[in-house]
Amino acid sequence: MTHSYTPKGFQTATPYFIVQDAAKLAEFLTQAFGAVEENLMRSEEGKITHAELRVGTTILELSDAQGPFPPRTNTLHLFVEDTDSCYRKALEAGAVSLYEPGDMPYGERSAGIEDPFGNHWYLATFQRGEGKGYYEE
Structure with a gap:
């Protein structure tokens, strides 16, 4: 069930990955789990500032670590x-x-x-x- 405050295709809780190289994580998710890119935004320097990949029925979000958001x-x-x-x-x-x-x-x-x-x-x-x-x- 989607709530009015939830974007289309998302569930109430969404895993978010913050890593040193989000492009490599996206590649791993694609190779290992068949992830499909739904959305990808990059900074002027080419860093991934936000990405959404679908694995089965779940959206996984990810970005490159930066500033106050270290890798986790x-x-x-x-x-x-x-x-x-x-x-x-x-x-x-x-x-x-x-x-x-x-x-x-x-x-x-x-x-x-x-x-x-x-x-x-x-x-x-x-x-x-x-x-x-x-x-x-």
Whole structure:
């Protein structure tokens, strides 16, 4: 459900990444997760001042670190169609493994990666009917 105060295509909460090289993060997101650029603004010097990339049904925002906005790391739980495939693509795009894909007792096939910027991503595919009360169908 979109609220009147939420831009079209956005959800109530939107992850925002501030990194040293937002263009490289955008490239990683595209290679690893199939991100699609929705909006990109650059300064006169060529730095990304704001970008919006769609991953599945979610918009991720990002920008280059500058002034009072230093680089920060994030942790995200990302639902994907195929955990194993996404995990491999992320590693090929430059991520390092936190843990290999495996079936979890709470009904997900899950894997963990750290992207080249230090962000942690917990990749998960929900396995209907296999949860132990963690999710409702």
